[in-house]
Amino acid sequence: MQNIQAEIIRNDPELDDYSVLELHAPHVAENARPGQFVHIRLNRLQDPLLRRPISIMLAEPHSGTIRLLIKKVGRGTELLCAALEGGTIDLLGPLGNSFPLPPEGKDVLLVGGGVGVAPLIFFADVLQKTPGLRSARGLYGGANENQLAVWTELAGRCEEFYVATEDGSAGEQGLVTDLLAEQLQRGDAQAVYTCGPRPMMAKVAAMCAEASMPCYASLEQWMGCGVGACLGCVVPGTEEAYLRVCRDGPVFPAEKLDWDNVI
Amino acid sequence: MQNIQAEIIRNDPELDDYSVLELHAPHVAENARPGQFVHIRLNRLQDPLLRRPISIMLAEPHSGTIRLLIKKVGRGTELLCAALEGGTIDLLGPLGNSFPLPPEGKDVLLVGGGVGVAPLIFFADVLQKTPGLRSARGLYGGANENQLAVWTELAGRCEEFYVATEDGSAGEQGLVTDLLAEQLQRGDAQAVYTCGPRPMMAKVAAMCAEASMPCYASLEQWMGCGVGACLGCVVPGTEEAYLRVCRDGPVFPAEKLDWDNVI
Amino acid sequence: MTAPDLSVKIGDLTLKNPVMTASGTFGWGVEYAMLADVSALGALVVKATTLRPRDGNKPPRVVETPAGMLNAIGLQNPGVEEVIKQKLPHLDKFNIPVIVNIAGDSVDDYVAVARRLSETGLVQALEINASCPNCEEGGMLFGLDPASLGGLVSAVRAATALPLITKLSPNVTDIVPLARAAVEAGSDALSLINTLVGIAIDVEKRRPKLGNTTGGLSGPAIRPVAVRMVWQVAAADLGVPLIGMGGIMNATDAMEFILAGANAVAIGTANFVTPDTINKVVTGLGDYCRRHKVCRLQDLVGAARP
Amino acid sequence: MTAPDLSVKIGDLTLKNPVMTASGTFGWGVEYAMLADVSALGALVVKATTLRPRDGNKPPRVVETPAGMLNAIGLQNPGVEEVIKQKLPHLDKFNIPVIVNIAGDSVDDYVAVARRLSETGLVQALEINASCPNCEEGGMLFGLDPASLGGLVSAVRAATALPLITKLSPNVTDIVPLARAAVEAGSDALSLINTLVGIAIDVEKRRPKLGNTTGGLSGPAIRPVAVRMVWQVAAADLGVPLIGMGGIMNATDAMEFILAGANAVAIGTANFVTPDTINKVVTGLGDYCRRHKVCRLQDLVGAARP
């Protein structure tokens, strides 16, 4: 974990609301594990004041670069999407824990919704590159075809890849959880890794619990420090009252979270 | 007076701390008179919050462009100096009153210090271009040669031009008021127009009062609205307790100001 | 969908929409006539007026702070007689209610100003400024103690038949007793908040940046405090409309106040930043109603409350 | 010029420089060990500790506001016994004084925590948090009334021989009587300010953004208010050192507090933005002294005052 001024090598706008940022950040690229995030300062001014947590979508230790997928949802992400190539970004990272690597055995299922696909891409990449690990099947859902940012990045790293959109504009019409239901019925997966909107993850967690399938969810919460100090980013747990997304997470075994109160 | 999104055509860094911005702002270019200013919003964020007043250095109605001379003294002027060509600047203008045109007769003296040279350049330009008006003699002072931004712009518009620096690195060694003393002794000028640091202007005002020479000074004050509404930008007067720099000024006949309390 | 109904009542006065200017930040309206459509306002609230002319404080009077500003204007105004002669006659062109903010050093001052303004027929409501943080005596003190605030409001109430608004200071431990005192004394509405008292120091010169040392903090920086105070006073359910202000820069910010319990809003510091903020807020509130399929904005007042 | 003397005394405790962390914003120091040189601090002020463990408030607990943030952590901590067992033993590696912020629902709670911490020998001073805006009972109330604050401070004073700091709430009409009550009851120093109470509303969801509804406003937004309160308390000349905080982002901001009358400063929200702010402030204060040719920083305390 370091505080780094990372050079912006590329900023590729994606679809309507997304950008993929490629940054030169060797310390992060070398140390990052899938699921971890960087905590980004948006400018040198005092508004917006706080850093924004962004998952690491890909890390390339050789080139010392990382890639981030940003979705514009407010002022901070808007500033990031407008960041200029050649400029620098002040970030802390890598932060947080990571998706536990699956043991030898059956395939794993990656269930992504919207921008939540980012850490799953990194995870699929590691699974693909690590000899002896089983490969991944990717399930990716969005409202419509314009909400399936960088889907090829996930598809290319998975052995099988399925898409669902609510309006049917791409892949199956329906929810990504419909895709998951089919996969769970196949009975040939060993674990589920998910990141996306909370209602989606809650549903995934419930389906996995039902199917006695291990499930790991990567959570979001508004953050202060990003390093475990302020206790600002908690989500309700089952064993402990509250867990810190920035330090105890962002990845949690689904059963450790009190999903009814994860709002 | 309008609220305009002006395109930044050029941003030329000058010396160490200055930039000359050329903006496409036809409304301002057509309506501006020397001494007037524009009130600039620095970004779309809420920090820095308030606009910054900047004098119009030159206005070219034909091309619809204006030029501004910015000196970096804090965060706002730093942002302006870093403004990107091709971007836009949100400004209000033209605002304030202007230097009264001299009647036919003797030459006028323009006494500028530091960035205060900007409105005097515009004034010299108008004097030069308006047939029948007398020409100007420019006196320009700074701490050293690195504080004499755009001096050629003033020199080229004046019939005579003199420079003083405190360290003697350019022109006479001394203060611009030393140059003024010589000019006043010549006894062949009809009025003095001045803009620069307050101690300099106070000295100029005192010398002119002594010599019974009409003197017009362009003042600075921290501003809120820039349009006369908030009463935030006042300076102490002799007839009225307080005068608004943004509306009653920025140009004042020197005798209307209570120079002892203009701090 | 038909145009949403944005109207709101302040005492007997019906405003076509809930957007006003915050006193002292929009001059007499005329200063902004070229930059904003002033007649689109629900009401024009003008600068504080006192019985006698006031020079105001010595400069510098304004200084920027993070996402805010300090001001110490010190009630500079030409006095009520000049206001009636020079200023008010120009305001009927906007064709909107005019609300004059009144201030003074003593109850008698306030009463005299209220009486004179009421006689003119040029003013549609009065706002008692019992909370000016920039005056040595008077103003601020009234705003800090329920009993003296009640006394002040009663006296002004007796002197005018115009709708009466009391503007509250945020520089108090508990704003509710002050709000209650103002309402019990006959206030038809409450404005909140005025500015928070602050100081900024020039560390190179080693002295306060403002000529007056202290100033009033306004702008987005104070919005969370302002929304909280509206929330608290709304919870007390005093039966009068609340006019919320403090850092409103756009319609979203205005909705924060309305959802917290404000019936109307006022735009202050934002006028300096974006001179047509008033127009954007009026439009934006309509858009919000349409987007949320609400016919009457007043139905959303306090809608964020449990 | 020799290195300027930045040291300051808080009760019997001498700090090598006046820069501390603000309670609750730097965890137990260890969280920042990779990002900042913690041992360069004048003192490490750690999170509020209560007698029994506390779960804290329901999320969301933090939200950004213009140039600031609201937090409603709700005193989450493992309780004094766990703190003594798990946390304090790791802090001696920093080799700087450790100050524990203590909180509770009753005077007895505070006293018990103070007594336990004092016994350990692991703590060099205590800071009474009489101003937590995020707890239903206790904390906040003590901070709003001079008599109960005095009672609380006296009781804790009797329970500990450690230097005792009282942290004051800014949510009051007049902070001076509270400051005086704390000093008269035996406080060796005063910390000011804690956070201002605020609310932010999610206008799309029409509910408060924080799970707790209200939160404490911190960051640059509140700096002018904090500097003003330091100025006021310094004017009362109570004879104890003041620790100023509220929106300090850099050495210039820290100097505002010192010139206003603070003997020391604490860095809070800035830690989240720039994790090595503490180091930059220590360095910057030294630079300021050198540039202004001042040998002892303490000679500049209150230097902006008339």
Ligand SMILES: Cc1cc2nc3c(=O)[nH]c(=O)nc-3n(C[C@H](O)[C@H](O)[C@H](O)COP(=O)(O)OP(=O)(O)OC[C@H]3O[C@@H](n4cnc5c(N)ncnc54)[C@H](O)[C@@H]3O)c2cc1C
């Ligand atoms: C571990 C982690 C990883 C993430 N990875 C990614 C990623 O890879 N890519 C990506 O695009 N995003 C990612 N996010 C989400 C991202 O951090 C947010 O979208 C971003 O912080 C939003 O900032 P903003 O300024 O754009 O929006 P804001 O303007 O701050 O907020 C957007 C919306 O949220 C509301 N809001 C803000 N704060 C709160 C609050 N405390 N409570 C309730 N509502 C609030 C606002 O009112 C607004 O409606 C991740 C988050 C976490 C925690």
Ligand SMILES: Cc1cc2nc3c(=O)[nH]c(=O)nc-3n(C[C@H](O)[C@H](O)[C@H](O)COP(=O)(O)OP(=O)(O)OC[C@H]3O[C@@H](n4cnc5c(N)ncnc54)[C@H](O)[C@@H]3O)c2cc1C
């Ligand atoms: C009519 C007019 C015309 C001008 N024309 C020009 C021009 O052509 N070119 C140009 O470069 N500048 C011009 N200026 C000055 C320019 O407006 C300021 O330099 C600018 O606003 C500074 O902004 P900043 O953010 O860079 O500095 P800031 O960071 O705002 O301030 C710089 C310094 O001033 C101090 N300061 C800020 N506010 C106050 C206050 N209220 N009281 C005391 N000290 C304060 C700060 O502490 C800091 O030390 C003009 C000013 C006026 C009024």
Ligand SMILES: Cc1cc2nc3c(=O)[nH]c(=O)nc-3n(C[C@H](O)[C@H](O)[C@H](O)COP(=O)(O)O)c2cc1C
């Ligand atoms: C420059 C300035 C002058 C003000 N003058 C007055 C005044 O005369 N009377 C008054 O009641 N409030 C006055 N105020 C307070 C505003 O009306 C308003 O209550 C406060 O600024 C908060 O709103 P804002 O954050 O939108 O500015 C003034 C505020 C500013 C910034």
Ligand SMILES: Cc1cc2nc3c(=O)[nH]c(=O)nc-3n(C[C@H](O)[C@H](O)[C@H](O)COP(=O)(O)O)c2cc1C
């Ligand atoms: C996340 C967070 C947690 C805090 N927790 C505490 C606390 O436990 N005890 C306390 O006295 N103050 C607490 N505070 C208040 C700070 O110590 C400090 O007084 C306040 O934030 C103002 O300083 P700042 O603007 O530099 O943050 C907390 C502040 C924040 C932002």
Ligand code: FES
């Ligand atoms: S963000 Fe501070 S503990 Fe997680």
Ligand code: FES
């Ligand atoms: S800046 Fe508002 S009156 Fe001049």
